[in-house]
Amino acid sequence: MKPFVLHPQLERDTVPVGDLALSRVLLMNDANYPWLILVPRCEGIVEIVDLAEDERRQLMQEIAETSAALKALTECEKLNVAAIGNIVPQLHVHIVARRHSDPAWPKPVWGAVPAIAYEPRVRDGFVAALRGRLGV
Amino acid sequence: MKPFVLHPQLERDTVPVGDLALSRVLLMNDANYPWLILVPRCEGIVEIVDLAEDERRQLMQEIAETSAALKALTECEKLNVAAIGNIVPQLHVHIVARRHSDPAWPKPVWGAVPAIAYEPRVRDGFVAALRGRLGV
Numbered sequence: 224m225k226p227f228v229l230h231p232q233l234e235r236d237t238v239p240v241g242d243l244a245l246s247r248v249l250l251m252n253d254a255n256y257p258w259l260i261l262v263p264r265c266e267g268i269v270e271i272v273d274l275a276e277d278e279r280r281q282l283m284q285e286i287a288e289t290s291a292a293l294k295a296l297t298e299c300e301k302l303n304v305a306a307i308g309n310i311v312p313q314l315h316v317h318i319v320a321r322r323h324s325d326p327a328w329p330k331p332v333w334g335a336v337p338a339i340a341y342e343p344r345v346r347d348g349f350v351a352a353l354r355g356r357l358g359v
Numbered sequence: 360m361k362p363f364v365l366h367p368q369l370e371r372d373t374v375p376v377g378d379l380a381l382s383r384v385l386l387m388n389d390a391n392y393p394w395l396i397l398v399p400r401c402e403g404i405v406e407i408v409d410l411a412e413d414e415r416r417q418l419m420q421e422i423a424e425t426s427a428a429l430k431a432l433t434e435c436e437k438l439n440v441a442a443i444g445n446i447v448p449q450l451h452v453h454i455v456a457r458r459h460s461d462p463a464w465p466k467p468v469w470g471a472v473p474a475i476a477y478e479p480r481v482r483d484g485f486v487a488a489l490r491g492r493l494g495v
Contacts, residue, residue, distance in 0.1 A: 305441035
């Protein structure tokens with residue numbers, strides 16, 4: 224099996240939070256919304272259905288864990304969970320905490336408004352809180 | 360437990376395909392893209408993480424089944440899988456077969472272009488093929 228390499232666009236747009244059993248957890252560097260990305264560390268996988276059954280089960284478990292962490296830390300009004308991948312083919316699942324007051328609501332976040340980079344201190348504090356919740 | 364009632368907007372925008380163990384399978388009446396929606400028949404559930412663990416596992420299984428059926432029937436180039444629900448709060452998962460030539464590519468489909476209703480004969484043929492693949 225080839226080693227896992229994160230897609231360069233995901234590398235560029237995110238900061239690492241840590242590794243769960245299956246997925247690398249990334250924070251999108253976009254202060255518009257609390258936005259995590261799960262990337263199963265399986266080289267060459269594009270679609271959820273391409274994962275093995277036990278990997279899919281683990282991915283769902285990790286979607287639930289990161290959703291619960293985001294919900295608890297952000298008190299968001301809605302979660303958006305999506306595997307799209309039309310531009311970056313490496314399988315990745317977006318978990319976005321939405322608020323009625325966010326700049327894209329009620330539209331989906333993709334392509335809605337330009338990203339705003341986090342203040343480093345805010346970003347580091349959020350990443351630390353996420354690591355605490357997720358145990359990574 | 361309250362009986363399951365499909366949200367009126369989902370009722371209006373789709374045609375029923377059939378029921379899997381957990382989810383009702385719907386076909387979006389939009390000929391722009393082959394587009395299924397899974398609605399777990401659990402009254403009052405908004406987020407994936409609100410489902411019980413065995414229900415989440417079953418939902419993932421049904422995402423894989425419907426993804427495989429869509430992929431086989433449409434020979435699509437990409438699948439988009441998403442639980443958004445910013446407008447319709449009843450938990451529902453979109454499974455959209457995308458082609459590089461479709462009218463929204465590479466953008467997500469939500470809000471991209473107006474829906475085009477299927478020709479009834481095309482729709483009925485597609486629903487029949489889906490039922491055959493899914494065994495519903």
